[in-house]
Amino acid sequence: MPTDADISTKPSLTLKRRLKASPEKVYAAWTDPEKILKWFGPDSGEVRHAETDVRVGGRYAVCFFTEDGEEHNVGGVYRDVIPGEKLAFTWAWRTMPERESFVTVLVKPDGDGTILTLIHEQFYDEAARDRHRAGWSGSLDKLEHYLA
Numbered sequence: 156m157p158t159d160a161d162i163s164t165k166p167s168l169t170l171k172r173r174l175k176a177s178p179e180k181v182y183a184a185w186t187d188p189e190k191i192l193k194w195f196g197p198d199s200g201e202v203r204h205a206e207t208d209v210r211v212g213g214r215y216a217v218c219f220f221t222e223d224g225e226e227h228n229v230g231g232v233y234r235d236v237i238p239g240e241k242l243a244f245t246w247a248w249r250t251m252p253e254r255e256s257f258v259t260v261l262v263k264p265d266g267d268g269t270i271l272t273l274i275h276e277q278f279y280d281e282a283a284r285d286r287h288r289a290g291w292s293g294s295l296d297k298l299e300h301y302l303a
Contacts, residue, residue, distance in 0.1 A: 166284035167276040172295050174269045176302035178262045181269045182239045184298060185260055191217060194301040197293030198222045211236055215244065231255070246275070254279040256287075271295070 174181055184190045191205035196219040204218040216230035231245035240262055247255040256279075261272040273291060278284040 165276070166278040166281045167274065168278075168284055168288050168291070169275075170273045170288070170291055170295060172271045172273075172299060173265060174271055174299055174302050175267070176269055178239050178264050178269045180302060181262050181271055181298075182242075184302060185242055190301075194297040195219055195294055196221065196227075196297070197290040200224075209233060209236055209242075231258075235259075254283065256283075271298075 176184075184194060186207055186209045188205040188207050191207070192202045195202045195205065195217055198221055200220040200222050202217065202219040204216070206217075207213070207215045209215075211233055213233045213236075214230060215233065216228070218226065218228045220226055228249035229246060230249070231247055233242065233244045234257075235241060235243035241260065243257070243259040245255050246258045256275060256277045259272075259274040259276075261270075261274075263270045263272075273295070275284075275287055275291065278287065
């Protein structure tokens with residue numbers, strides 16, 4: 156069981172975006188598998204499969220390919236769900252389930268748009284954090300375009 160000291164020393168990242176869509180549309184983009192297929196992943200590679208059971212204790216899974224043809228499978232369990240406001244979930248790659256980390260997505264209204272804050276915590280190391288920063292940045296670019 157990790158101690159508070161273990162958690163506080165593990166790398167994390169926070170990304171914010173202002174999106175030109177309502178909080179409800181932003182939240183739906185994260186929770187509706189059909190919408191996830193349209194924007195998830197770091198580049199223009201295809202998202203092949205997405206499933207969600209959006210409730211505390213429910214699971215999600217996403218399978219996508221990057222432009223180089225590599226397959227990526229990620230999934231986890233929802234730990235906190237506040238419709239239209241917050242999703243918090245575990246995050247683990249099928250190839251490295253022992254490196255589970257934690258993601259929180261916050262959605263707040265901002266005028267005619269939404270501020271999305273993504274916090275990804277408890278990375279295995281700084282290299283993993285840096286790879287995820289690049290991946291999430293690409294995904295958020297695609298989400299912004301999808302919602303525009």
